[in-house]
Amino acid sequence: MRSMLCVLACLWSWNADAQSCSISIKLSVVETHNFEPVYPALVHIDPIDTSLETDETGTVQLRKLCAGTYVVRVVAAGYTPQVDTLRITGDKTYRIKVSLAEHELSEVSIKDERRHTIRQVREQMDEAALKAASGKGLADMLQAVNGVSVLSNGATIAKPVIHGMHSNRIVMVNNGIKQEDQQWGGEHAPNIDPAIAGKITVVKGAAGVRYGTDAIGGVVLVEPSPLRNKAGWDGSVDLSAFSNNRMGVVSGMVQHNFKSVPALAFRVQGSYKQGGNYRIPGHWVANTGVTEADLSSTVAYRKLHYGGEVYYSHFSTDLGVYRGSHTGNQADLENAINSPVPLVESGFTYSLDRPRQHVTHDLAKASAYADTRMGMWHVDYGFQRNFRQEYDVLRKENGKAQLNLTLNTHTLNAHLDHKPLLGLEGQLGIDGTYQTNYFRDGDRLFIPLYDAAGAGSYLIERLKRDKWDIEAGLRYDYKWYGVKNPEGNDQHLVYYSFNYSNASGTVGFHKQKSDRFDWQLILGNAWRAPQASELFSAGLHHGAARVELGNKFLRPERAYSLNGEAKYAAGKSVLFDLSLYSQLINDFIYLQPGANLLTIRGYFKTFNYTQTNAWLNGADFAATANITERLTTTLKASILRALDRSKNDWLILMPADRLNGEVRYTVSLSPTVKDFYVEANARYVFRQTRIPENFDQIDYPRPPADYFIAGAGTGCIIKTGKQTFRVSATVTNLFNVKYRDYLDVFRYFIDQPGTNVVLRIGVPINQS
């Protein structure tokens, strides 16, 4: 749109004052709401017959002006004509604000980037990248981001790991609302359909100031595309088929903008997925099918200076857990580990047996914004219900789930993107949450009943200059827990109440050294209150055959992270991106081995939640080279050193170093076959050798060997008449390599999935 811009500044009146015709002024043309510069733009001054074009900062400079009153009119395609009267008496910078014309409005209202003003090291997956990975789970998709690995239970349950941190140490923001579904443990995947996203951003490093408690390792932002802003409708259909587990995924979207009420638009989107047992080299994995059905809808009313949106999404999945991962005692586990083949053999089936899970997640959200003299106000309210059922292996089938957990969460965020004040742009806001967690009568005890409430307020300010900007933020949070824990032989409820509060801060500096080189340095901070399972857990983990015991005396974790990133373009064709980080986590909560516990199933290892001071250092490096216009190669490397500072030892269960490489050849073959590409990629993951000294007492066997897996893909965009089709075929684990990954909980039992061929067709409908 910017390319269409043309700014005309006319001086209507010309009251020359002959005495002082040596004034220099700057005119800065910016967008009303976000103060983004408007460029390139032509500035024409009538009386002195001068034409000037704004630079990248939206500025033109005028010299040798005489003092007087000038009326400036700005006309721009897509913008409402703007008339400003300037009284010029001396050297000064004037800001001319232009508003987007109403029919272009969505460009303004969905500037989420600006709502997350905080400066961070971040990496984005855009719509093209998301479409190319459609049908995959969220965590799997995010593996494309440097520095992100995956913590999994086989091929069906996976969650992202950012710089070694996962679960409650990272925050997921689903369409502006902090997702609340991971509080229950490591083996629970985020309940988000990635097909709702138009963009996914991974924020690396502690980001507590903007995202609140728990944002220790980073943040994953899942954001839908802007709603349609022109009258009429469009849609899309995406189909994908996965060979490995014979899974089919269909995803569709329809959106409409009303001609009679241009401010009103809606969208309906849905996905359905069904897969059966997956295959590892040589074997089917028993009971690993998955079904998922998701629906989301949005209705928005958006005027120039105010608007609102209502959003609802429903996520529902049923998935099987590998039967052989459910063990009775230590000997069973060792038996399974030492077996060269999966202990439970199976053929292919779509049907699910115990152990299995049924999980639903509902999110209802209402949001509003309004533009005032102070700036842009936003209010978001969200209600989420996460419902989780676990069907355990039983002696005798009773048709019931042994765990029926509900987590209800209300969240409220209100913030103001204030207009520049003393040269500072920024945001101030408040956050509130209220949460209840309960189970059904007669359930297996997993985590106790609890209520939790939290409140926080924050302020982030940014000072922007031509070549650099600096940002600082401050936040204060309060969190309360009320827990009813069953104790003693009769399991009577004992009430506990916990209060935590903490301040967090952040400072970020960015310098644009030249067109080719820029760098940033961010000092971030976040904290996290211990979660209910860490405080009260008293149960057996069947997958690991161990008893985990909570600790009521845990203190909050506090993290301080220093992230630096430098981007350098060597010539036109090679781009380097290096990001380094160092993170101190005081009172890092982890499991320490304790005494053995005798049970009716024999002796079990026990693990107690305890705290230490952790120190994580690492680097993510990426280099992209355009060897020719058509041939591109990318190399990525990610390393992490995670230390227990108190014991001067390595931390357990940290991702191993890894390398990724990709070669891609792109060519447009004809007007019908465009953007044809062929690519090959490979991943090498080192063996994790940095393990605690007492590893053998805690875990068995040692971390799996290093591995190398290759993949390939091809695809293109086919255009016939007005209709386009996006087709692709990709293969993962091309050579059907047998390997295991240290962060896969099923590494004890089975290999990683074998070859998987994925076919995808994307059909945009009525999209221009």
Place this chain on the structure above:
Amino acid sequence: MKKIALVSAVSILAISMTMTSCKKKEDPKPDEQELITTLKLSVSGSGGFAKTFTYKVENGFGGTTSGTVQIDTIKLPATQTYSMTAEVLNEKASPVVNITDEVIAEKDEHLLLYISTPSSGAGSLTFSNGSKDSKNLPFNQTITVASGAAGSGKLQVNLIHAPSDKTATTTTGAGGETDVEAIFPVLIQ
């Protein structure tokens, strides 16, 4: 501004309504699923010999300690033949739940294994004629046991759910999931 105020008011109202509408019901109580606390071996022999040996670890996984633990020593006269019946109970429930019938009903999915150390000679117990399931594969809920010469040893009894091999004589061979693992001291006099 008015709109903001309105939206905030509505949101706050929505929150307070939802919060107050959840009037506290009776708190749900968790329950240990399919808890077994006790394995009982009833041994009878000629001349009216009858004894019951108990292996009990009460607390399941609800707590940080094992709860009440009772491990009887299996004391038997030497070189005799007895018939033995195994029972599993949940003695934490009141009244006590006898789970044996449920296991018998699902006998195709269960196996009892008896492993004596030493496996023969003084202090050993040897097993034969175990009861079968519906497919005529071992189930061993009732079994014949013969005592060796006087001496001491150990008897490990495993109740295995969904064994992969019902004819196995070791836990490794049997696979499946261990529901009970009881290790009794043995004293043959």
